[in-house]
Amino acid sequence: MTLRQAQGAIVKIVQLYPQELGVTGDRGNVRALETRLERAGIPVEVVHVGIGDATPADADVVILGNGPLSAMRIVADDLRARRDELSAAIDAGVAVLAVGAGAELLSDGVALLDGEVLDGLGILPLRVERTRERRVGYVIADTVHGRLIGFEDHASEWALGEGAEVYGTVVAGKGSFPRGAGSGETIRVRNVFATNVQGPVLPLNPQLSDEILRIAAERRGHSYRAGAEHDALNALAAGARKAIEDRVGDEVFTYMKV
Amino acid sequence: MSDPRTPRARKAGLRYVFPVAAGKLARFATRLRGGGSAFPGYLTNRLSPSLLPTLAGQFDHGVVFVLGSNGKTTTTHMVSEVLRAHGLTVFTNPTGANLPQGVTSALLADATLTGRVRADVAVLEVDEGYASELADLLSPSVILSLNVQVDQLYRFYETERVADMMLEASTRATHHVVINRDDPYLSKVDASRMIAPVSFFGVAPEIVAESAHGLANATDTRSGEAGAIAHPAFAEVVAVAGREITVTVDGSAVPITLPAKGLHYAADAAAALTVAARVLGAGFDAASAGRGFANMAPAYGRGEVIPLRNDAQGEQVEFVMFKNAPSMQMNLDALDGAPERLLLAIDEGTPDVSWLYDVDLDGIDHVDVVTGEKAYQLALRLEHAGIPMGLVEPDMEKAVAYMRSLPDTTTGRQTWFVNYELMMIGRRILGHGDQEVARR
Ligand SMILES: [Zn+2]
Numbered sequence: 001m002t003l004r005q006a007q008g009a010i011v012k013i014v015q016l017y018p019q020e021l022g023v024t025g026d027r028g029n030v031r032a033l034e035t036r037l038e039r040a041g042i043p044v045e046v047v048h049v050g051i052g053d054a055t056p057a058d059a060d061v062v063i064l065g066n067g068p069l070s071a072m073r074i075v076a077d078d079l080r081a082r083r084d085e086l087s088a089a090i091d092a093g094v095a096v097l098a099v100g101a102g103a104e105l106l107s108d109g110v111a112l113l114d115g116e117v118l119d120g121l122g123i124l125p126l127r128v129e130r131t132r133e134r135r136v137g138y139v140i141a142d143t144v145h146g147r148l149i150g151f152e153d154h155a156s157e158w159a160l161g162e163g164a165e166v167y168g169t170v171v172a173g174k175g176s177f178p179r180g181a182g183s184g185e186t187i188r189v190r191n192v193f194a195t196n197v198q199g200p201v202l203p204l205n206p207q208l209s210d211e212i213l214r215i216a217a218e219r220r221g222h223s224y225r226a227g228a229e230h231d232a233l234n235a236l237a238a239g240a241r242k243a244i245e246d247r248v249g250d251e252v253f254t255y256m257k258v
Numbered sequence: 259m260s261d262p263r264t265p266r267a268r269k270a271g272l273r274y275v276f277p278v279a280a281g282k283l284a285r286f287a288t289r290l291r292g293g294g295s296a297f298p299g300y301l302t303n304r305l306s307p308s309l310l311p312t313l314a315g316q317f318d319h320g321v322v323f324v325l326g327s328n329g330k331t332t333t334t335h336m337v338s339e340v341l342r343a344h345g346l347t348v349f350t351n352p353t354g355a356n357l358p359q360g361v362t363s364a365l366l367a368d369a370t371l372t373g374r375v376r377a378d379v380a381v382l383e384v385d386e387g388y389a390s391e392l393a394d395l396l397s398p399s400v401i402l403s404l405n406v407q408v409d410q411l412y413r414f415y416e417t418e419r420v421a422d423m424m425l426e427a428s429t430r431a432t433h434h435v436v437i438n439r440d441d442p443y444l445s446k447v448d449a450s451r452m453i454a455p456v457s458f459f460g461v462a463p464e465i466v467a468e469s470a471h472g473l474a475n476a477t478d479t480r481s482g483e484a485g486a487i488a489h490p491a492f493a494e495v496v497a498v499a500g501r502e503i504t505v506t507v508d509g510s511a512v513p514i515t516l517p518a519k520g521l522h523y524a525a526d527a528a529a530a531l532t533v534a535a536r537v538l539g540a541g542f543d544a545a546s547a548g549r550g551f552a553n554m555a556p557a558y559g560r561g562e563v564i565p566l567r568n569d570a571q572g573e574q575v576e577f578v579m580f581k582n583a584p585s586m587q588m589n590l591d592a593l594d595g596a597p598e599r600l601l602l603a604i605d606e607g608t609p610d611v612s613w614l615y616d617v618d619l620d621g622i623d624h625v626d627v628v629t630g631e632k633a634y635q636l637a638l639r640l641e642h643a644g645i646p647m648g649l650v651e652p653d654m655e656k657a658v659a660y661m662r663s664l665p666d667t668t669t670g671r672q673t674w675f676v677n678y679e680l681m682m683i684g685r686r687i688l689g690h691g692d693q694e695v696a697r698r
Contacts, residue, residue, distance in 0.1 A: 019477065019484075020477075020479055022616070023408050023417070024610075024612040024613070025611075025612030025613050025614060025615035025616050026615075027615050027616055028612065028614070028615025028616075028639070028642070031615060031642050032642065035642050067479065068416035068417060068418065068479060069416060070416065070418055070479045070480035071479040073480075074479050074480075074482070136609070137609070151609070151610045151611075151612065153610055198610060198612045199610075199611075199612055199635075200612050200615055203615070203638050203639070203642060204635075204638070232641055233638070233641055233642070236634055236637045236638040236641050236650070237634075237638055239633075239634030239637070239638075239650065240632075240634035240635040240637075240638050242634075243631065243632065243633075243634050243635070243652065247606065247631070
């Protein structure tokens with residue numbers, strides 16, 4: 001592993017609710033960005049924000065992870081109180097990665113199986129419907145940045161509204177919303193990426209990490225580009241991605257129904 | 259009163275000769291093919307749905323259910339050995355055979371043609387998803403709930419659902435409900451919903467506080483109280499020194515030796531002692547309990563070492579098994595320093611490995627070989643932690659050959675961290691594939 005000497009302005013990554021929204025290795029998404037910046041010689045700081053903590057004003061990347069419905073309920077009010085700050089940050093071009101429950105909380109609302117609707121922040125033009133059938137297994141989608149590859153494990157169907165840019169077209173696995181005759185996975189709104197891809201998604205997808213880091217680093221006057229110091233990470237990610245491409249479509253053990 | 263679909267419990271008898279014989283024949287056939295299949299149990303349950311419930315009334319000391327995200331098999335084994343050491347004959351289900359067809363397959367192995375099982379007590383590990391259904395069939399006297407951990411989200415979706423499954427099943431226990439007082443969800447058991455009194459087990463708070471990651475049970479994100487609520491423990495782990503621990507059971511100290519190191523095993527032991535003491539009542543005896551634990555270690559595939567090159571005097575392999583973030587973390591926390599030579603392996607038996615990033619890997623300083631179908635996902639995780647790796651080799655056979663090619667360790671022992679499926683494969687490669695190994 002090689003490391004460039006860190007210099008210049010610090011890129012700040014904020015992870016919201018790591019305690020509550022962090023059941024699917026969401027720490028790994030933060031770690032992927034942090035590691036790649038470190039190896040590029042760009043100074044980086046990670047800030048964890050829990051319920052009741054102040055929202056840092058100068059975030060360059062915001063990470064919202066995945067969690068159970070009970071965790072969504074527990075953080076919902078606190079997150080709503082941050083709506084204006086979050087909205088302003090997104091308008092200013094801050095990069096956001098929201099996975100699973102994190103993405104659902106930013107939506108217009110989540111229709112639950114019992115008919116209740118959990119209000120989202122209305123930041124993403126997206127409505128979520130929880131489904132009886134669960135979508136579990138490897139998922140692969142074609143994107144402008146190459147193949148998005150990971151593991152899906154959710155019981156939700158998204159309906160996209162005006163302004164939601166489809167990021168991925170599913171080529172294997174189930175995905176999150178209808179797209180043409182097939183399905184789509186992950187949307188982009190400005191620099192917000194909302195996804196149901198786990199794995200976690202960023203370690204497995206250096207191309208998406210690099211897009212997020214390019215945006216974040218530029219905000220601090222850095223020109224980020226993956227280089228030789230990322231070769232080890234990229235080679236192992238390539239190995240993991242190839243193994244998934246070879247196994248995609250395999251049966252996953254899911255006999256429990258809601 | 260009872261669900262009309264629930265087969266009515268009858269007594270063992272002649273009416274079961276045909277289904278039991280058919281099941282035994284199917285069992286014989288599947289074993290010839292070299293499988294420990296659940297098919298015989300499935301077949302028999304189809305032929306004779308009322309057979310399984312006959313187990314309910316067959317045991318003087320009743321039926322015990324062991325539930326939990328982690329540690330079911332280990333604890334079932336502990337309870338069984340402690341009861342055996344008290345002179346009881348125990349009927350139990352083997353490793354992971356914890357669905358209805360698995361329990362019936364176990365019955366087919368032990369029962370006479372009329373469906374009679376000669377044992378004093380049944381100790382069964384039961385899958386959370388089937389706990390209530392099986393409780394309706396088998397009328398357990400004691401139901402033990404070990405822990406609720408973030409596990410198998412692809413199956414259960416939400417961790418608290420698993421807690422509810424265990425607590426719902428516990429309302430069916432006729433004599434005792436046994437609960438982990440250190441588990442955030444389980445500690446909030448509503449005792450007024452239970453028919454039977456609740457006994458708690460736990461680990462002394464100062465011991466939990468000393469452990470790097472506590473007990474790794476799931477945080478309660480539902481009630482507004484994230485941690486466990488305090489209860490006095492009927493059995494409590496009060497001292498831990500490696501595998502030697504002391505558990506106070508109803509106020510008396512019981513010294514025991516664990517099958518392997520780790521605070522999770524200590525908690526399992528307190529659970530097992532609670533169950534045994536409740537089943538035996540005044541007949542419970544500390545010395546016998548200690549003997550039960552002593553009997554279990556060698557025959558069990560835990561703390562057991564296997565020769566790396568078929569040489570009993572040469573380099574040995576110690577297997578450490580994990581199935582999810584909590585069990586991997588607890589096993590890492592139990593290490594005596596970073597292993598000198600380490601193999602790490604994970605395969606498709608663990609569908610989603612996102613949780614690897616939730617595990618704190620401070621306990622290891624290098625890995626010699628990363629293997630299994632998910633070797634690259636595992637290696638990618640290690641690279642993000644800056645942990646050096648000798649080799650990434652998805653093929654377990656080649657990985658083992660590489661481990662055999664390395665010079666011997668100074669301790670004479672290398673460590674293999676593996677998921678269940680690769681433990682079985684690893685044992686087979688080393689020439690020890692014949693033995694049944696408990697799934698933790
Ligand atoms: Zn080594």
